[in-house]
Amino acid sequence: MRFRTLQQLAALCEAEGKTIADLMLEEQAKESGRSPEKEWSTMASYYGIMKEAVRKGLTEDTTSRSGLTGLDAQRVNTYLGSHEASVGEEACRAMAYALAVSEVNASMGRIIATPTAGSCGIIPGVFVSAQERFGWDDDHLVKGLFCAGAIGYVVANNSFVSGAEGGCQAEVGSAIAMAAGAMTELRGGTPSQAVHAVGLALKNTLGLICDPVGGLVEVPCIVRNGFGAVNALAAADMALAGVRSAIPSDEVVTVMYEVGSAMPEKHRETAKGGLAQTPTGKKIMSELNLRRKKP
Amino acid sequence: MRFKDVFSIIGPAMIGPSSSHTAGAIRLGRVARCLFGSRPEHADITFYGSFADTYQGHGTDLAIVGGLLDYDTDDPRIPTSLDGAEEEGMDVTFRTSRTPAPHPNTARMNLKGGGRELTVTGASIGGGNIEISSINSFDVKFTGMYPTLVLSHEDRPGMIADITAILRIWNMNIGYMDLDRKSRNGEAMTVIEVDSPISGKLAEQIRSIGGMQEVGVVDLREGES
Numbered sequence: 127m128r129f130r131t132l133q134q135l136a137a138l139c140e141a142e143g144k145t146i147a148d149l150m151l152e153e154q155a156k157e158s159g160r161s162p163e164k165e166w167s168t169m170a171s172y173y174g175i176m177k178e179a180v181r182k183g184l185t186e187d188t189t190s191r192s193g194l195t196g197l198d199a200q201r202v203n204t205y206l207g208s209h210e211a212s213v214g215e216e217a218c219r220a221m222a223y224a225l226a227v228s229e230v231n232a233s234m235g236r237i238i239a240t241p242t243a244g245s246c247g248i249i250p251g252v253f254v255s256a257q258e259r260f261g262w263d264d265d266h267l268v269k270g271l272f273c274a275g276a277i278g279y280v281v282a283n284n285s286f287v288s289g290a291e292g293g294c295q296a297e298v299g300s301a302i303a304m305a306a307g308a309m310t311e312l313r314g315g316t317p318s319q320a321v322h323a324v325g326l327a328l329k330n331t332l333g334l335i336c337d338p339v340g341g342l343v344e345v346p347c348i349v350r351n352g353f354g355a356v357n358a359l360a361a362a363d364m365a366l367a368g369v370r371s372a373i374p375s376d377e378v379v380t381v382m383y384e385v386g387s388a389m390p391e392k393h394r395e396t397a398k399g400g401l402a403q404t405p406t407g408k409k410i411m412s413e414l415n416l417r418r419k420k421p
Numbered sequence: 422m423r424f425k426d427v428f429s430i431i432g433p434a435m436i437g438p439s440s441s442h443t444a445g446a447i448r449l450g451r452v453a454r455c456l457f458g459s460r461p462e463h464a465d466i467t468f469y470g471s472f473a474d475t476y477q478g479h480g481t482d483l484a485i486v487g488g489l490l491d492y493d494t495d496d497p498r499i500p501t502s503l504d505g506a507e508e509e510g511m512d513v514t515f516r517t518s519r520t521p522a523p524h525p526n527t528a529r530m531n532l533k534g535g536g537r538e539l540t541v542t543g544a545s546i547g548g549g550n551i552e553i554s555s556i557n558s559f560d561v562k563f564t565g566m567y568p569t570l571v572l573s574h575e576d577r578p579g580m581i582a583d584i585t586a587i588l589r590i591w592n593m594n595i596g597y598m599d600l601d602r603k604s605r606n607g608e609a610m611t612v613i614e615v616d617s618p619i620s621g622k623l624a625e626q627i628r629s630i631g632g633m634q635e636v637g638v639v640d641l642r643e644g645e646s
Contacts, residue, residue, distance in 0.1 A: 232437060235436070236434065236435070239431075243549075249431075271431050272431075279430050282429070287430075287547040288440075288526070338478075395441075396471050
């Protein structure tokens with residue numbers, strides 16, 4: 127890849143008159159040695175799996191194996207049909223779709239890790255709802271995935287994308303930043319605006335700990351995906367309106383690394399702190415352990 | 422760079438619930454399976470760090486066993502892999518260790534069968550990506566996302582030249598190399614990541630080098646193995 131930072135990414139795109147998505151597709155084909163058409167078709171098949179996960183989460187039983195979660199996407203979707211959502215109809219729909227995909231994940235269904243399974247709802251939530259809203263064809267969204275991937279590539283290599291290494295900020299935070307940047311570009315923003323969206327979004331999740339109840343990717347992961355989709359839309363709107371990240375986005379990525387490295391182990395996916403160790407969290411964990419020991 | 426391309430960020434297609442604890446664990450299992458070359462009769466798996474704390478909830482046990490049975494990350498049989506292992510006659514034990522590991526999501530797999538034994542240690546570094554850190558006590562690093570040669574051989578002058586001479590004939594470009602030895606003139610291991618698929622014929626030629634003991638080939642790329 128010819129870029130290691132977001133600044134380099136935006137500068138390359140602007141110098142060559144390309145979108146982030148176009149540049150990423152070219153660079154990807156060079157890196158893999160496969161044709162751009164082959165790489166495109168892999169990404170297009172991934173988008174198909176995302177749409178299928180949204181559909182499944184809205185229509186099928188997504189009760190998880192633990193019984194802790196499931197069907198919240200359908201609750202929000204039903205509410206949306208009969209009420210005026212406080213966040214507005216479109217953001218509420220993105221939220222419902224993000225919950226749907228995360229619930230499919232928790233019930234051992236098929237998803238695309240974006241960048242991880244714990245944060246797999248945010249990009250499909252934003253993308254699939256935007257496709258319906260703006261009438262985009264699939265190809266436009268596949269481009270969006272290449273754009274999101276370019277952003278994630280920089281974040282992952284300069285910081286981290288696993289909760290065990292850097293907390294929830296590294297998973298949900300990175301996914302929001304990727305969705306925000308991609309949404310900015312999909313709606314006609316410049317590469318530089320997309321990069322500002324990344325910094326704006328990431329600042330809002332710095333410090334978010336990974337504290338899964340019972341060690342499961344369920345509570346609070348699923349609702350954080352729902353919130354994440356709404357945050358991504360907000361960051362894209364700010365960037366498209368011309369709001370800039372006063373601290374350059376690459377420096378925000380470095381802060382995420384600093385904060386994640388300083389995070390205590392109990393707040394990095396070990397279920398030894400945070401919500402996992404509340405009285406209710408502990409009670410749930412001991413009930414799960416009891417159930418597991420039964421033959 | 423720990424993450425090499427766009428599909429290490431968008432992807433893999435996988436069965437939930439956790440990319441590090443499920444998809445990454447499958448890939449760790451598959452690397453061990455590739456190196457062992459066949460289905461092991463016994464698999465003894467030790468989890469460290471966050472793996473040790475939360476492996477049951479995330480289905481890491483189901484996933485690593487799925488990998489040892491050569492399932493891919495989106496194989497619908499993953500949730501029932503323990504039944505699959507029983508049907509195929511693979512005996513599995515799980516342990517947890519409090520020994521500090523270099524990475525929070527680390528697993529060690531000890532495989533036995535047909536009079537052979539293999540120990541592979543690796544970590545799941547996020548988004549389903551993995552890093553192998555040790556094979557049979559040799560400290561060697563690789564990701565499994567490129568066609569990879571894992572070679573056990575005598576530690577002697579000219580060994581690397583002999584290996585790379587064959588790669589050159591096949592016009593193979595090396596992207597990464599790692600080498601470790603137990604002692605001078607003793608046993609050594611070389612790991613080579615290349616850019617194009619490794620054929621059986623190429624592996625055979627490398628096997629015929631004097632002092633070469635074992636040739637393992639790992640290639641986990643989706644739809645290309």
